[in-house]
Amino acid sequence: MGGGAGPVRTTTVPERLAANRFVLDEEESHIEIDQELARSTGTAERIIAVCPAGVYSMQDGRVVADYAACLECGTCLAVAAPGALTWHYPRGGFGVSFREG
């Protein structure tokens, strides 16, 4: 890369996440969404807006979670209405593993 712009300008979330180390838990997702409550409480829009990893998106009218990309900040749970989102830390040793921090 070069020129005046610098590469930071051009990266996308998936490109940035690709630099990270993740230990994927193939067996269980640590995120579950109650579709009804997520819609009726506005939680869906909120978690899509706040998540820095782009984990949440709307697909065919449902909120889906790409849990493998989660950075485990807990921001989504902090803004979710009670019951709309079940989020807990991944099992010990799994998930994102920072090498810088």
Added chain:
Amino acid sequence: MSAEEPDFDVIVVGAGPAGAVTAYLLARQGHSVVLIERGEAPGAKNLSGGVLYGRVLDEVFPGFADTAPVERRITRHVTTFLTADSSVSIDYAGKPLAEPVNAVTVLRAKFDPWLAERAEEAGVFLMPGVRVDELLTEPGPDGVRQVVGVKAGDDELRARVVVAADGVNSYLARSIGLRPKPPEHHLAVGVKAVVHLPRQVIEDRFAVSGDEGAAHAIVGDCTLGIGGGGFLYTNAESLSLGVVLRLDDLIKKGRTAIEVFEHYTSHPVLAPYLRDGEILEYGSHLVAEGGLEMVGEVVSGGFVVVGEAAGLTINSGLTVRGMDLAIGSAVAAAKGVGEALAAGDTTATGLAAYRRHLDESFVMADLRTYGRAPAFLERDRMYGAYGELAAGIFHDVFSLDGTPRKHLAAVARGALKRSRVSVRDLISDGWAGVRAL
């Protein structure tokens, strides 16, 4: 005491600075201590801006900056007010900042393992890769329910005292109703990239040399006016680059965290610093922003809460301090828990010694000093209009457009008239700011 003999005197949950230092100090007192961490290694889940105010750690580990994996000693603090196309900076550089070590930059995935190793050397049993799922409780000698251990998967571990050092989310303290879920205006999300650049390039761009470093705090347009700010700190061979965004304001302003981060990192004012840098890592983490108001309960039977789990952070608008307060609370907890264990009373009454030591420490003194800062920083003007005002003043001073030069005061009055800030705002914010910061 519980029916079963405890496995350890103390279980510490979370190997961040609060947990590692609490564990270290209690082991040094001769207690058996286990330190449980959900990451595959200490630091693997942890992220901060990275400026560690080192005074308290230097008391625990004298001369730590010479042996611990610290990145650079901060000798240059730059504060920048940004607008869409201009910036005004205040650059404070000084050798006195470096000696004795005032602030150093750290990368947590490298620094936290060093702290945990010191704890292990002192006899702490480190259990990485284990997530604590629940607290075990039983009626205590005073009849009140008391924490007697932890559950991780199918395993149970028992101890006389459980220390929750599990960070800002602190699901453990919440699970027994000791601490409530924080309101959104007391939380901010930090979004960060670590950007690689060669050592020499960093030194040239940031005007530092050797192990010196610079810390840039940036407010205004970098967050699209959302409460919070940007940071750009130098490590040995990388930059810590990120934004901190207050959750209530991020939602209110209808922005996404990703769009604000990308707006910030592509800002023309930052481009000269970042050019040709390569992203090594991208992360996010919550940070507590409630200050004194957020501290609340930190002790119950068999249980104490330390570090950010106890809400111990100070956001002065330009700096976030959490690591040094975490370590300060660890020192207080080790004293208080040590006294309770020695007296054989680990009920809430015995463990109240921790709260007393915490109240007497620099941690609570500083939190009280900055007690008004969170409310002050919720004033919207902080994040937009003042950058425009400062830029307006400097534009008028430096752009020689042929009109006769005015004295600075007249220039400032002119810029103030054009900006969205009223004199009344300026006086109100100025007075509130002086009192809060």
